[in-house]
Amino acid sequence: MIRAFAHDRFTYPLPDDHRFPLGRYRRLREAIEAQGIARVEEAPAATDDDLLLAHDAVYLERVVAGRLTEREQKAVGLPWSPELVERGRRSVGATLAAARAALDDGTGVNLGGGTHHAFPGAGKGFCTFNDVAVAVRRLRDDGAIGRALVVDLDVHQGDGTNAILGPDPLTTCAGLNGGANYPFRRVPGDVEEDLPDGTGDDAYLAALERLLPVALDRGRPDICFYLAGADPYEDDRLGRLALTMHGLAARDVMVRDCMRLQGVPVCVLLAGGYGRRIEDTVAINLATVSSFAGY
Ligand SMILES: [Zn+2]
DSSP: OOEEEEOTTSOOSOOTTSSSOTHHHHHHHHHHHHHTOSEEEEOOOOOHHHHTTTSOHHHHHHHHHTOOOHHHHHHHTSOOOHHHHHHHHHHHHHHHHHHHHHHHHSEEEESSOOOTTOBTTBOBTTBSSOHHHHHHHHHHHTTSOSOEEEEEOSSSOOHHHHHHHTTOTTEEEEEEEETTSSOSSOOOOSEEEEEOTTOOHHHHHHHHHHHHHHHHHTOOOSEEEEEOOSTTBTTBTTTOOOBOHHHHHHHHHHHHHHHHHHTOOEEEEOOOOOBSSHHHHHHHHHHHHHHHHTO
16 A cells, blocks of 8 residues: 655644635545545654755744744745744655655655745745755655656646756756746746646646656656646636646546656655635545555
8 A cells, every 4th residue: 555644733723715725635634544545644844954955044044933024924825833834844754755655665645745836045835845856855865866857737837846956967847837827937947838728638638748758758767756736627716727637637647657657656746726615626636646546
């Protein structure tokens, strides 16, 4: 059974109907446990040493001490609290643990993560620390991986990840983005395509079919970080694309089978999801985890 790392107990006191619906994480974990889809474990907290692999010491110090300016907190979109810092550490720790599980078992899941808008010295777009950047550098330092591939299918461009890992010749940052969507100032990735508003299943899957071989052509990765964003969904409040649940499931299968064919372990991250109905976001995430669990 695959392993999944949860951090919903380290939560932030906001109601479900907020723009950033944290209740999705608890509901997803409960559904996975009830259906026996994965073995759920508590996410460890990333240490300062881990976080400093991708973040400036001064930024980390200011985040931990709650000394971000109002403007900086506004960019993150969530007001500072000690719980927010702990949640950030657990989110990165979950990605690191899931990546190690992937290297051991072929697949590992973070029931959250995908905080791709965090830069070395700044957070934004609900992201304080960049989980994938920390994990790539930690695993590389440990000698566990050489080449890494990031397949970012959250609808928003992974600007922070591109900024941190873009210059790394052993990491390929690939993604499909909503062309008219946030972030409005881009940091180019290695392989990416911008899609117009309203893009549906067929055009999206065709773009993904173009993207994956080009990304893999840059060298066989030792691990793939897959940001399985639920926000390209047609009823997402922030997504602007028009994928159905069926299309999103086909997307997951395409990534899964492509990586399996190459023997590349996959660390699955949930990234964004702002469905008008929280049940839809949970259902999309559950389908992703089930798909990678082999159900
Ligand atoms: Zn997103």
